[in-house]
Amino acid sequence: MAECKEAPTPQQLYNKKVLERIDGVQFLHPEFASIVRDLRLVMRQHKMPFIIYETYRTPARQKKLISLGFSTIRDPMKNPHVNGVAVDVLIDARAARTLNPQPISEITSPNINQGQPSFGCEDPGAYNIGVNMVEEKGKKPRTVVKDQVVLDFWNYLGKLIDRQFPDLIWGGTFNMKEGDLIGTDPPHIEYRHANRLIRGGVSRNALRAQGNPGLGGRMR
Numbered sequence: 001m002a003e004c005k006e007a008p009t010p011q012q013l014y015n016k017k018v019l020e021r022i023d024g025v026q027f028l029h030p031e032f033a034s035i036v037r038d039l040r041l042v043m044r045q046h047k048m049p050f051i052i053y054e055t056y057r058t059p060a061r062q063k064k065l066i067s068l069g070f071s072t073i074r075d076p077m078k079n080p081h082v083n084g085v086a087v088d089v090l091i092d093a094r095a096a097r098t099l100n101p102q103p104i105s106e107i108t109s110p111n112i113n114q115g116q117p118s119f120g121c122e123d124p125g126a127y128n129i130g131v132n133m134v135e136e137k138g139k140k141p142r143t144v145v146k147d148q149v150v151l152d153f154w155n156y157l158g159k160l161i162d163r164q165f166p167d168l169i170w171g172g173t174f175n176m177k178e179g180d181l182i183g184t185d186p187p188h189i190e191y192r193h194a195n196r197l198i199r200g201g202v203s204r205n206a207l208r209a210q211g212n213p214g215l216g217g218r219m220r
Contacts, residue, residue, distance in 0.1 A: 018060040018214045027056035027212050029084040029203050032191040035167055036087055039189070042164060048157060049095030053187065054088040056207070057081035058214025083203035084212070085194040088187040089157070091150060143181040154186045167192045 025033050025040070036052070043050050057065075062076035073079045080086035145151050158172045171188030197203035208215045 018058040019064055020061070021054050022056050022058075022213075023052055023054055025052070025055055025087075027084060027207070027210075028087070029191070029197060029206055030210075031193070031197075032085050035165060035191070036189075039161070039165060039168070042160065043157075046156075046160065048153065048160075049092040050089045050153075050157065051092050052087055053090040054081065056084045056212060058212075060214055077201075077204070078198060080190050080194045080198065083194065083198045084207045085191040085197055085203055087189050089189060090187055091153060145181065151181065154182055158182075158186070161189065169194075 025036050028036060036055070040052060057079065059076045059082055062071065062079050062082050065071045066074060066076065071079065076082055081088075154172055158170045161168050161170045169190045169192050170183075171185030171190070172183045174183040174185045174188070176183045191197070194203075197206075204215060
């Protein structure tokens, strides 16, 4: 006879929920959310195969990512995602399948959710697909292109942001050195005024007021 398990408590359910990835634009800082909605519309108009993968991040999730080594910002409350002023976009793996006949599993870096698949029906995004920063002993990191079309899409996104969205900063320009084809964090898009809003907790106060989860608000 199967042993009955106790149902999880509301607190246990909440603790699990705040570690999950959030992709809703409604949880971003209002100023930034409006721009991201416009960017999403423009990307669709240009038929660019990007999906908004992660937006707001709870402090609990950020702490977990720090513990797994996925974040270099040690204070979770200073992370732009926790403050609702950054998003991560990924190339839709379904589109990438049509771009390159090579099996998707062979050109996909691990995604930020350890233990989760990097592609598939439930999670159709591939993290940094086709472009990887590789570091070898005695050599500086370099860009390795595994799919030129994918690299072109990333750079097209960067040009689009530079041309039409002056209030956004694209991570594809981060830490670029001579000879690099792309920066270290192409999925990352950040509000240009993020530091102003993060200082003194201005952004978090706005998120708390709109009921964001993990800051005293309910999970929706």
